[in-house]
Each structure stands twice: as structure tokens, then as C-alpha cells.
Amino acid sequence: MSESPLIEHTRSAFSDKFGTAPALVVQAPGRVNLIGEHTDYNDGLVLPCAIDYRTVIAARERDDRVMRIVAADYANATDEFSLDAPIERRDDPMWANYVRAVIDVLVKRGLPMRGLDMVISGDVPQGAGLSSSASLSVAVCRVFATLPGFESLSPIDMALIAQQAENDFVGTKCGNMDQIISASGVEGHALLIDCRSLETQLVPIPSGAAIMIFHSHVERGLVDSEYNTRRRQCEEAARHFGVKALRDVDAAMLEARGGELDPLTLRRARHVVTENARVEAAGQALAAGDLARMGELMEASHVSMRDDFEITVPLIDQLVDIVKGVVKQSGGVRMTGGGFGGCVVALVPEEQVADVSAAVEQTYRGPEGQLATIYVCRAAAGAGVVAA
Template sequence: MSQALKHVATEAFEAAFGSPPQHWVQAPGRVNLIGEHTDYNDGYVLPCAINFGTLIAASARTDAVVRVVAADYGAEVDSFRLDQPILPLAEGAWPNYVRGVVKYLLETGLPLQGADLALAGNVPQGAGLSSSASLEVAVAQAFKTLQGFSELSPTDMALIAQRAENRFVGCNCGIMDQLVSARGEAGSALLIDCRSLATQAVPMPADVAVMIVHSRVRRGLVGSEYNTRRLQCEAAAKHYGVKALRDLDLARLEAEAGDLDAIVLRRARHIVTENQRTLDAAVALAAGDLRQMGQLMAASHVSMRDDFEITAPAVDQLVDILQTAIGPVGGARMTGGGFGGCAVALMPSTQVEAVRQAVAEQYRSPTGEAGTVYVCQASQGAGSLS
């Protein structure tokens, strides 16, 4: 995490609370290489943590007060107490992500004390790179570090953060974003089994670049069709009599479709095929086979566009530009919840400048904006910087 971010958080802390912080913690955002919307279907995903995230400057208090200043929101301060009901503010308000995590930390029975926190982040918001999960996991890490909760594992922090997002913020997300933010490994993608929460580090080839391009089409998951897709997946699982679509293969999907609604069938087909693509991609990436990886990423994008219907015309165009510029030695696809946001591309590092130039010359959003390019590194998960 950058020194600049640490400086921003420290300055905000000192200005708001009048003393230097005792600790600094961080949690990264993530980009999902493949495996979209499979997480809440008990399936497989292949994300990596990235070197953009949330940094928190923090000090412990001896009372039950939690004070939080957000450097990215005009140094706005939120304050609440641990010995009173913790309630959400207006929908979409940034304090909800903090309050929700603290509420569910309390529910674990851990002996929480108050804290002063200053938040600073550099994950592009509304881009599908998990700025919210990064913030949630960083808050859990701050309390773990301040109070020495050694029993609070990275997976525990991810589950608490997910609960906050589901029940307090109101977005019915799966576990992927929070788990890779908590458990990411430098230099590797992370194959996650979203049923068992088992993870396997998949080393990234040393000469491969991860490029993320923001389409400048903003998206908002809570108000989008994300929850609708989840309900459709649950309806399909019920039709087939399985716990989740993870338990279905393509042959049975087609053979037993019966009178299943055609749209629900397409949604299920995306999940079933995407699970297999994700497992195949982990093998390809570990072998350094970028050609196979590119083919799997292309098939994933087509499935998201046609079966799951979560892309947008501008994003489709951006992915096409990336795929053409990269050629057969890598690939690109939409990444994130959909309805805008980012594309992710894998390519040999030697191609980065040519691909960046192709995006600059050929892509504009519906409002005329150029795409924003980020070249990322697979990074370590949450931890203390002290």
C-alpha cells in the first residue's frame, strides 16, 4: 500500500483527533480474473488482491466510543457507541460499512473497546474492484490489531465483513471479495471454493501483467439487478433439487430443464459453465498457458453478455478492443458484478504500452470519457503496517 495513502490517513487522523495514530492497517481491493457470480452459488472464483486498497490509521480508546474520519469524504466524521444499538444511516452512506463490521464483531462476543479511525483509500469506487470489501476487511483488521485478537482469523474477518455487507448495507454479495481481501497472496491469484472457503494460491507467471480498464460506466450493486440474478439462481437450484448450482453439470442442466423459465435457464447455464471455466483457468494459469487463459476469459465474457446479461454495450466494446490488441497470447473480459465497471486483461508485460495506446485511441464511454487504465500487481491480503 502506498506511502502517499499512509500520509493522507495520518494527516486526517491528526487533524480530527489531535494526536498521532498508534497503528496503521491495510486491506486490498481485488480483481476477479474469472468466475463471475459463481460465489453465491457455492462455486469457484479466481481473483487476486491488488495493490490498491484501504488504509486505516488507528488508535485504541479506553471507553465505548468509536470515532471515524473519512479522508476521501471531506474529512467527514461519524461517531457511535459500542454500548448502544448500532444503526445504519441513510442507504449508501459510507459509515454503514464501518458500523456494520463493528456490529458483527460485537456479536462474536469479542471484548471490543472504542477506537479512533481515519480511513483513506485508492480503490476506484463503483468500478467492480471491491472498494467496499476492502474497507470492511480493513475495519476488522484495525480492531484485531488494536486489541490483539489473535483468535480472529483472516477467514473470520472475511465472514464478518460479508455479513455487514449482506445484512447492514443491503447488498447480497457472496464471500469472494472479502475473502481475497483478507487472504490474498503476493504474486498469486487465489482459487476459492466458495462452499468450503478453502483457498489455493495459483502462482502468476512472472512476465504477465494484470491490466484493469475502467469503462467509466458507473454501476451501483445495491440498486442494480444483482439481487435479481441471485433470486433467479436460487429458483434454478430449487427446480433441479440441488443445494446450489455448484452441484449441477451441463448435461443435467439441459436434460432436466423441463418447464423451467427460459431466462432462469440461461442464468443457470452461465453459472454451471463458468464454474468449469474457473477450474480450467486455474490449471492454465499455473502452467503459464496464456493462450488457454485468453480463450477461457473470452468464453466467460460471452456467457456474461448473453446468458447472464450483466454486461453493457460500452463494456462489450472495451473488451473487444482489448482482445484485439492483445491477440492470442492473453485475454480480456468484464470483471465485477456487472452493469458497467471494469474489464480485466492478462497479457505479457511487453504488450502493456501497445494495449494502453489502443484503449486510449479507440475507446470512449457513452458520455465521451476515455477509459482509465490501471496496471496491477497480485498483492498480499489484509494486515498491519505497524
């Protein structure tokens, strides 16, 4: 990977802080989920791609057991602790807990940990549903994976360590999609992930298709509590059907016995069951370069999130409608992420990018009159070493 301003900035910040050059620099990307929402924790299917916005960490080994971590994006705020003492959660700052969380998991796994100096910087938009937290967690794990004694850590291993860190230490009961795509992404491709078996299938992004992300600037204030509520409702539905997860319920089973559920739980289950089917179909559509079919599936996904899972909000729905009004049948658009704000993702022909951007800039205004922030992305590579 060629040097980017972000990598140069992180390297320079390390030299300024520690008076020496870093021994290594790693990166881990954020992600956008093209289709497959709230299916990951139901052991289902998802179709994300890594994006060319990332967390970068510059690091150098120390000769003691001290971890010293500097956040270049937060005025060089520093967190310092010893590997020889219990690693505790901090009330503030939150970024420090994601770093501590990964290190805590690695320590408890008995890996040959050693002290490090690290400087962290990133350009993954925060609070937008593009997985800045997973990007950070995977990047921390990737730093250690370069060291002697960590050779056995595969990308999937790193993803699961990062997920465990968020689940157990940070307290976010996330699924494994964000971490897997950040660790395992392949340039130019989406990744169809089976969140139960952890099998992945490369799906090429069609030539001439642009990935557009629109940040609505609707704060995702309800996402944590409502996420946990939706998860509980899905688990309740799975118990009713006597299965491990809603992944094991198909359309026929839902049709035959769905009426036994209360109407709200039925809608939640129906979203997950139909969304898994849409992901499978979307993988086939993308592989065939069929953006029109992909657009139909993305539209149906958004309707399901709006009506059955009830995780969209009016401004997100409006943003989707604006983009759809330009793209029509030549591409697709839907909300992406946990819901209740955040971002909209679109797959559009490159020649329509300017028209879509103009329509959004002219018509959409956020809660305080803001323009949407528009990112035109490419499907990027997963976590790796960018300099030694």
C-alpha cells in the first residue's frame, strides 16, 4: 500500500511523541454493509465490503511491560498501563477501552505479550455506522499479530478476538461481521460472510459501479438500547421455533407457524428470515454484474428495515428516496448499519455519481439543517502491515 497522508501523519506523530521512528505501521479499514442488516447475531448472512477509510497505528516494542498509547486525533491524549496488573475499564476516554479490551483478551489467552509504544490515528467517520470501533480493535490486534509468537493468528482469529473484546470488556454485544470484514477484506470485492460457519466468499464489485455513502447526521442515540431490544426479540422468536438462531428458520416455517408469535415478534423474525434470503440473492446478482437486481434487493431490504424491524427514521427514509429518485432501476440504495440514523449506502453507475450528489446536496437537510456528508468509496483491502 502506498503512503497516504493518514499514514504519514501517524508516523510523524509517533516520531514527535517518542523521539524515534516506529518499527511498524499497520492499518485496518472501516466497512459498509451492502446488504444483510441485523442478521449477523442471528447466525445469518451478510455482504459487506471494507472501505478506504481506516485506522492506522504506528508502534515500537519497549523493553518493559508497559503499554503507552497515544491518540493523535485527540490532541495526543495518552493512556498508559502495565501488562503485569489487571487491565481495567476506564470511564473516559472511550477510545482507550477498545485498545485495553483487545490487549486484555490477548493477555488472557496466554499470548507472549510485551510492552509497546503506539500512536493511533484514523479517518473512519465516527458515529456514522461505518464501524470505526471494529477498525480500531482489529488494528490493535494486527499490531500484535506482527510480533514473534503470534504467527498462528489468522485474520478470522483476529476478528474474533476483536469481537470478544467489544462483547466482554467494552460491553457492546455486537455480532462478528464488522471485525471479519475489517480483518479479511479484499480489494475490489465484497465478502459474503456466513456468520455461523465463518466461511467467506469473495464477490466482485461490478466494474463501473461506485459505492456511495451518505452520512445523514442523524445521531444514532437509540442504537444501543434498541439494538439490544431487537436482539432479545430475535432470540425470543428463535426459542419459539425451537432453533438455535433465526438462521434456521426459512420462509416456509415462518409461514406455517409465524402466526403463533405476537405480531411484533413476528415482524422482527420476518425481517431476519427474508434478509438472509436477500443476501444470498445479492451475492449472485453482484457476481453477475446485475446492478438492477441488486437495486431491487436493496430496496426490499430497506422496506423491511423500515416496516418489520423498525430501525429507520424519517430523514433516513427521505435520503433513500432522494437517491432512488436519481438512480431509479440502474442501482440500489438502502440504510446501512444498526439503525436510527447514521448512513445510507448506494451502489450506482459511476456516471451517476455527480447527479446523485447534486440531488442530495440540493434536497436533503439534516436535523440542524446540515448537508449530508458524501463519501465515494472503493472496496479496500483488509487489515495489514503498511510499513516496517
